[in-house]
Amino acid sequence: MSPTNYENDELIFLEEEELHQEDNQESEVWNVLVVDDDEEIHSVTRLALSDLMLNGRRLHFMHAYSGDEALKVLKEHGSSIAIVLLDVVMETDDAGLQVARRMREELQLHEPRIILRTGQPGYAPEENVIKEYDINDYKTKTELTRSKLVTTIIASLRSYQQILTINQSRIGLEKIIGSAANLLEEHSIKGFCEGVVTQISSLIGLDAGGVVCARAGSVLDKEDDGVYVLGAAGPFAAYINEKLESLHDEKIITQVSKCLKQKDHIYAKDFSVLYMNSSGYEAAVYVQVGFDINILHRQLLEVFMSSISVGYENVNLFHQLRNAAFRDMLTKLPNRNEFINMLDELQKTSTDLDDHVVALVDVNHFSDINDGLGQEAGNLLLIAIAERLQQVLGPDVRMGRIGADVFGLSGHDDKINPENIAKVFASAFKAGDHTLPVNVTLGLCRLLDENSNGLNILKQTNIALNRAKKSLTANYEYYAPEMEEKTTWRLGMIRQLRSDFAERKLQLWYQPQVDLVNESIVGMEALLRWPAKEGGYISPAVFVPLAEYSGLIIDIGAWVLEEACNKLRILHEKGYSDLRVAVNISMPQFRDPQFIELVKNAVISNKVDPKSLELEITESVVMDEPQIVVDSLKSLKAFGVTIAIDDFGTGFSSMSYLQKLPLDRLKVDRSFVNEVTAGKSAFIAETIVTLGNKLGLQTIAEGVEKREQASYMLRLGCDEAQGFLYAKPMPFEELTQFLDSYRPRD
Numbered sequence: 020m021s022p023t024n025y026e027n028d029e030l031i032f033l034e035e036e037e038l039h040q041e042d043n044q045e046s047e048v049w050n051v052l053v054v055d056d057d058e059e060i061h062s063v064t065r066l067a068l069s070d071l072m073l074n075g076r077r078l079h080f081m082h083a084y085s086g087d088e089a090l091k092v093l094k095e096h097g098s099s100i101a102i103v104l105l106d107v108v109m110e111t112d113d114a115g116l117q118v119a120r121r122m123r124e125e126l127q128l129h130e131p132r133i134i135l136r137t138g139q140p141g142y143a144p145e146e147n148v149i150k151e152y153d154i155n156d157y158k159t160k161t162e163l164t165r166s167k168l169v170t171t172i173i174a175s176l177r178s179y180q181q182i183l184t185i186n187q188s189r190i191g192l193e194k195i196i197g198s199a200a201n202l203l204e205e206h207s208i209k210g211f212c213e214g215v216v217t218q219i220s221s222l223i224g225l226d227a228g229g230v231v232c233a234r235a236g237s238v239l240d241k242e243d244d245g246v247y248v249l250g251a252a253g254p255f256a257a258y259i260n261e262k263l264e265s266l267h268d269e270k271i272i273t274q275v276s277k278c279l280k281q282k283d284h285i286y287a288k289d290f291s292v293l294y295m296n297s298s299g300y301e302a303a304v305y306v307q308v309g310f311d312i313n314i315l316h317r318q319l320l321e322v323f324m325s326s327i328s329v330g331y332e333n334v335n336l337f338h339q340l341r342n343a344a345f346r347d348m349l350t351k352l353p354n355r356n357e358f359i360n361m362l363d364e365l366q367k368t369s370t371d372l373d374d375h376v377v378a379l380v381d382v383n384h385f386s387d388i389n390d391g392l393g394q395e396a397g398n399l400l401l402i403a404i405a406e407r408l409q410q411v412l413g414p415d416v417r418m419g420r421i422g423a424d425v426f427g428l429s430g431h432d433d434k435i436n437p438e439n440i441a442k443v444f445a446s447a448f449k450a451g452d453h454t455l456p457v458n459v460t461l462g463l464c465r466l467l468d469e470n471s472n473g474l475n476i477l478k479q480t481n482i483a484l485n486r487a488k489k490s491l492t493a494n495y496e497y498y499a500p501e502m503e504e505k506t507t508w509r510l511g512m513i514r515q516l517r518s519d520f521a522e523r524k525l526q527l528w529y530q531p532q533v534d535l536v537n538e539s540i541v542g543m544e545a546l547l548r549w550p551a552k553e554g555g556y557i558s559p560a561v562f563v564p565l566a567e568y569s570g571l572i573i574d575i576g577a578w579v580l581e582e583a584c585n586k587l588r589i590l591h592e593k594g595y596s597d598l599r600v601a602v603n604i605s606m607p608q609f610r611d612p613q614f615i616e617l618v619k620n621a622v623i624s625n626k627v628d629p630k631s632l633e634l635e636i637t638e639s640v641v642m643d644e645p646q647i648v649v650d651s652l653k654s655l656k657a658f659g660v661t662i663a664i665d666d667f668g669t670g671f672s673s674m675s676y677l678q679k680l681p682l683d684r685l686k687v688d689r690s691f692v693n694e695v696t697a698g699k700s701a702f703i704a705e706t707i708v709t710l711g712n713k714l715g716l717q718t719i720a721e722g723v724e725k726r727e728q729a730s731y732m733l734r735l736g737c738d739e740a741q742g743f744l745y746a747k748p749m750p751f752e753e754l755t756q757f758l759d760s761y762r763p764r765d
Contacts, residue, residue, distance in 0.1 A: 048079035049176055050099050054089040054118065055106040055136070060160070064104060067165050073176055086114035090121060097128040101179045102155075102172065107137040119152040129153065130182050132175040136160050209259060211334045212250020212302070215327060219293070219306055219320065220252070228253020231295075232263050232275045233302035246275065249302065271305050278303040284321065286312055293324050297332035347420040349398055350405035355477075358419035358427045362473030365429065365466075372466040376435040377476055378428040379462045379484045380408075385424035392453055399450035404443075404457065411443045425484075427477070437461055437495045460487045461495035482506055513569045516549065516562055520575060525549055527582050530748040531757070532601070532719060532741040535733045538764040542599035542633070544741060545583040546748045547575070567607050576608045577617055584625040584632060586751050591627065595758060601633040601663060606640045609647050615654050622660070629659030633684070637665050641680065649679050656681035663719075667707055678714075685711040687737065689722025695731045708735045 053064050061082050068078050081096065083089035086109055093100065103122070107115035115135060122128050132155040149157065155175045158167070212231035219229065228251075235247040246263040248255070258265055263272055270290070278285050278292040279301065285292040288311045293304040304324075312320070342348070345357035353361060362377065369375070382404065389397040401424070408418055408426060416430035428435050440461060447456045462484025464476060471479075479498045487496035519525060529543040549557045566572040580602055587600045608614050622629050634655065641648050641664070652662050663684035664677075687707050694701040704720070711718040720732045723742030732740060746757060 047076050049073065049076055049101045050081060050096065051078050051172075052081045052083065052089065052092060052096075052100050052103045052131075054083045054086075054103060054109075054115065056084050056109040057106075058084075060106070060136075064168075067168055068172060071169060071172065073173060078172075085110050086118045089118045090126075093118075093122055093126055093128060097122070097126055097131065100128075100131045102175050103131055103133045105133055105135055107135055116148060116152070119148075119154065123152050130179060130186060132179045134158070134171055134175060208249055208334050208338055210250075211330065213252055213259075214250075215295075215304055215331075216250060216252040216306070218323065218327075219304065228255055229304060229306040230255045230258065230266070230271070230275075231302055231304050232279075233300075234279075246279065253307070275303045275305050278305075284317075284324075286317065291320075293320060295324050295328045295331050297328035300328075300332040300335045302331060350402055350420050352405055352426075353417075353419035355419065355421045355427075358421060358429075359473035359477055361417055361419070362429060362476050366472060366476075374432045375466040376428075376430065376432045377464045377466065377480050378435050378440065379421060379477075379480050380426040380428065380440060381460045381462075381484055381488070382424040383458045383460060388455065392450075396450050396453055396455075400448055400453075400455055400457070403448040403450055407443050407448070412439070421477070427480075432465070435463070437463070459494065460484065462487055462498070463495060464498040479503060509565060509568075512562065513565050513571070516565060517569070517571055519549065520571065520578075525575070525578075526750065527579060527586070528748040528750055529586075529600075529754045530741055531746045531754070531761075532739055533745050533763075535720075535729060535737055535740050538745070540598065540758065540761060540763075541739060542601060543754065544601040544635070544748075545579060545603075547579060548748075563605070567605055570607065572605050572607050573611050576605065577621075580618060580621040581625075584621045584627055587627050587631060588625040590755070590758070591631075593755065593758075599631040599633050599661070601635050603635045603665065604640070606643045606648075609640070609644070609651050615651055618655055618660065619658055622658075630661055633661040633663055635663045635665040635686070638667065641677075645679075653681050666721075682714070682716055684717045684719055687718060687720045687732070689742070692720050692722050692728055692732065692742075695725075695728045701731070704732065704737075705735050708732070708737050712736055 051068075053061050055061060061080075061084075065080055068080075071078055081092055081100070083092050089103075089105070093103075103118075105115045105118060107113065109115060111117070115137075119133055119135075122131070122133070133152065134155055135157040136159070137157075138160045148154070155178060156171050158171065215231055216229040230248050231250040232246050233249055234244055235249070248258045248261050248263060248266070251257075251259050255266065263275060266272065274285055274287075274290065274292045278294050282294055282296065282301070284294050289308065291306050291308060291312055293306065295302045295304060345354060345360070346352070347354045365372070365375070382400075385397065385400075388400060401420070404426065405418075405420065408416075408428070412418070412428065412430070412434055416428055416434050418429070419427045421427040428440070433439075440459070444457050444459055447454045449455075462480050462482070464480040464483055466476065479502075482502045483496045483498040486502055487494060490496060526548040528546045528548050530546060531540045532542045532544060533539060534541050547559060547563070549559075549562050551557050563572070566575055583600045583602050587598065590598055611617075618632075618634070622632055634652070636648065636652075656662060661683040662681055663686055664680070664682060665686045666688040667685045685707060687704050691701055691704040691707065694704065708718050717738045718736075719739035719741065720728070720737050721741060723729050723732065723740040723744045725744065728742075729740055729744060749757060
């Protein structure tokens with residue numbers, strides 16, 4: 020193209036509508052690369068377009084005189100070049116087309132617009148080349164008058180700007196998708212809010228500082244409804260979990276409050292406040308950017324805020340869920356689960372645990388406060404205890420609420436010890452209108468085993484607490500390994516007892532009872548036997564308390580009653596119709612609402628006379644819950660069952676209750692019978708027999724092993740006896756043989 024081609028044409032400036040442009044360009048110009056092997060073309064192009072302005076930005080020319088030079092310029096500055104005016108024929112006939120191909124394929128420069136120019140119309144590219152290499156326009160140099168060149172440049176710049184905007188929007192959306200996905204995986208409110216500020220900064224391409232603020236509510240366990248900083252970046256990072264007012268920046272305070280009030284975004288020259296809301300979970304994000312955010316970035320940010328609002332709701336819901344799982348809602352202390360986690364973390368992170376102690380503090384008779392004063396008073400008392408524990412023991416002691424009325428403490432032994440904890444409960448607590456003194460029981464455990472875990476530590480501390488509850492001398496106990504060994508043994512025995520009972524391995528043996536006058540057999544006592552794995556039998560003194568402790572005694576007792584009545588029926592059918600059977604009854608059986616019916620059903624289903632079943636109770640059972648026992652026995656006595664007190668004289672009986680019981684027989688304990696020796700009287704045995712006679716009760720002596728013991732008890736007026744002198748306990752098969760061959764002593 021010659022210079023004369025421009026001289027008669029007027030340079031045309033088109034009125035352009037305001038186009039939104041990117042403010043993060045490296046310079047306020049449009050970079051145009053002119054590629055041509057003719058120096059004159061470079062000069063004429065500069066002259067023709069030198070005064071062209073578009074959207075307030077002028078053209079800046081870059082020059083290359085061959086295909087190779089063009090590629091070098093494109094490699095270095097390609098991302099900032101808007102238009103390439105490219106000659107087709109240079110060092111080769113298709114040098115320009117090769118530049119276009121490599122520019123798109125190798126250099127991956129898809130935004131710059133390409134305008135092909137050629138002085139030889141016969142070298143026009145094919146249609147598929149224009150499509151494949153994204154050629155914006157093709158002109159012969161003779162066609163490009165001044166007006167046509169300007170029109171082509173403006174059209175190409177518009178196209179470039181639209182492509183750039185679309186690509187940047189796409190990149191922004193990709194960032195939104197990526198950052199939103201990452202944020203949706205975040206479960207910590209602090210981490211989520213910090214991520215929001217960071218991602219906003221990334222979207223607008225700046226390292227901006229900012230804060231995320233909201234009405235904290237349960238998020239920070241605050242009772243007030245103030246606005247708090249939940250997350251921050253840049254210079255505001257130190258204010259997380261603090262009130263908004265602590266920033267001491269009136270502009271931030273005002274604008275955040277305004278955003279939360281008007282529930283909409285705020286854009287200004289040097290800051291923006293973005294509103295986030297989902298299902299009522301709302302927050303304001305203040306971003307300090309230093310310039311007015313343009314329309315494109317505003318759109319991206321609003322899409323981003325819309326996307327992550329659901330994430331903000333999720334972290335709030337997750338926080339509530341975590342609170343429900345790991346925090347006690349009443350006292351705001353960690354609950355049992357979190358306390359165990361704290362102990363686990365302590366074991367992992369602490370290097371010196373020699374002086375560390377864990378304690379459980381059990382409030383005595385707390386249920387009486389709830390029952391007597393109401394649950395509200397009980398709740399207020401627990402809150403008051405939690406507050407005073409924190410106040411007296413200080414921040415170095417970690418604590419939690421482990422159970423309804425049990426608090427857990429963890430800290431150095433100079434803080435966690437019985438004397439120090441006693442100071443907490445030295446004075447009464449205020450619970451509403453009530454002033455309540457509180458006594459506690461303590462279980463303590465020193466952290467001596469480095470390989471232990473939180474659950475095991477809590478278990479050991481609880482073992483110590485249970486021991487302390489049984490102590491008559493002190494209200495605390497430190498854990499010792501032998502405690503756990505005993506507990507483990509007891510639990511193992513209970514499991515084995517339950518298993519053996521389910522497999523019907525327990526046995527019922529019988530010891531005959533005789534009339535002391537003629538030594539005829541009048542009855543037998545049913546005695547429970549538990550065979551041991553290694554042979555022999557486990558003592559009833561061992562397993563009966565375990566059965567009572569575990570509650571298994573209810574089922575075992577029911578089986579014993581049924582079995583004893585069944586065997587008694589068989590004996591009656593064999594002709595031993597005058598025999599009775601005695602069965603021992605424990606306190607848990609009396610507490611069973613079905614106990615009375617169970618006894619009656621055992622008698623009725625086996626068709627035995629009720630008076631041939633004798634229930635034996637000990638004095639300790641009577642004195643445990645006297646009224647329950649008295650009422651039950653009166654009902655059974657009316658049914659016809661006989662009643663005996665076993666081991667009489669070994670407990671602490673109340674004569675008033677003794678008179679209330681519908682008794683038939685007193686059993687003199689073997690320990691008093693053993694006192695009978697040649698030439699020596701047994702005062703207590705004599706007293707019991709005399710008392711029985713005065714009350715109109717029959718008496719039976721236990722543990723009679725010698726003839727002089729039998730003779731002595733007979734002289735005292737005792738009616739019956741049982742013991743090795745007459746027969747040992749035996750299985751039912753042996754009992755029938757014994758009865759068949761037994762002959763009373765003449």
